[in-house]
Amino acid sequence: MTRLVENDIAGLERELDVYEEELLKKTGLNLSEVACAGGNITIHDLRKAAQSYRVAVVPITSGEGVIGGFTQFVASIIRKMGFQATVTEETDVAGFYEGVCQENEIIFMADDKKFIALNLRTKKVIDNGYGTGRGFGAALAGMADGLAGREVLVIGFGPVGSSAAEYLLESGAKVAVYDQNELRMKETKKDMKQEPNLKQALKIYDFLIDATPEGEFISPEDLTDQAMIAAPGIPLGLNAQAFEKYKDRVIHDPLQIGVATMLALAVG
Template sequence: MTRLISEQIRLIPEGLKNYDLELQAKTGLTLKELAAAAVGVNPDRFDHFDSSVAVIPVTAGLGTIDGFSEAIKAIALHLGFNAFITSSADVSGLVEAYDSNADLIMLADDYKYAVINLNTRRVAENDEATALGYCKALAYMAGGVKGKEVLLIGAGPVGTAAAARLAEAGAKLIVCDLNENREAALAESVRRKSGTLPLRGLTLTEALKRKPLVFDASPGDRIISAAMIDEKTIIAAPGIPLGLDSDALAIAGDRLIHDPLQIGTAVMLFTALAG
């Protein structure tokens, strides 16, 4: 997981209305509708709910990231939760969340970002939620993934969760990781679960020549150049930093989904609420 920096997230709160408009233009869905679809529930179910979310800052490890708590609180408010940031961090913040009768708590350290539903004990983690949300977004952008080749870049926790979802949805996977052992392990785990062995051992250039849909779950910086894609390439890219260089970005236009927190956070919250 790449540690976020303030510049990547500080504008999230004020940008959520525009974010929804852009997401709608690309997928036909708002953030709330996409998250509900990813979790597999009717968005109407989330029209009127009265759940409160306590965002607890955590100072362990490298410490809090300026603007992180504010960004996830804003996303929760945008989805219709009553959200607040506890005035204390860490254990004191947890006590405050309990004392305030919060229904859900959100907290993150350098390794894990999770939502816990204090009423149902349901836990939702960001890697899985991000994979689920971006797979759904890719499917909406592409009119489904069944029978289509999807190039999955990055065999870490996000890529591994996405590979399982994409294989379940009937995609034909090509997997690509700089680390050959991880690439092989991911291909094998997909074969065990789905019965089909993904294609592997290709360079990114070779894989992209096949004109697949793209799921970039790697922290590779500008690994995709304009020459590697065309005006039909559809890309779901949770990886941070973005894998496209500026010319590739111009070609991808509205066929690219990439954000630092919104989709993963929304899917986490609805997963924890719906379970």
């Protein structure tokens, strides 16, 4: 999991409505609908779950400590999906205890290594990498008006990229993978094509998932004119010129889709 810094999320809580309008314009789906597609749950069932679940977000101080604004932003995303959500006053184990005592049945919490949603009712645990990968796969499918039978390149085959690839295969896409780590490439499934050269691959595929933690390594001349990019990786892999050219066909955010899809998966 890439550790965010306060600047990655500063001001985004106030701009959730604007963010969702842009997401709807690009994909035809609002945030809840993207999350439901990635989480394999209907909007009806999500709304029903919102009536019966309360959510607590627990600040965790271990490691490098609490990221300013992180828990508040996570809670805002959850509320955006129609759920009651609070940030506990206490941190760590005391915060978890507080959340349970206040009869919350879903707990969100993150340290330097893991960001999870825990459903206390069903004992289901959802990892952020899994939710983020599936959510961005769903967002790309929405932007492309479906990916069945179409070729998609997944760049980076860590927890996010592998989860995105899993979702894409379920959607009927033809998945190709590039990762500079040979051990990760060996983990790809038989029905995934392996691309040995990223620069060459970028010039072939119109649909891309950038799930790397590397910034500004993609230039405009690397991409096809029709390229659509879902980029869960932090920082953004497109350089400033590439983003300016393709910004109407780029989906990129630090938390919104990942948190929303984690919640959909947790109650699904």
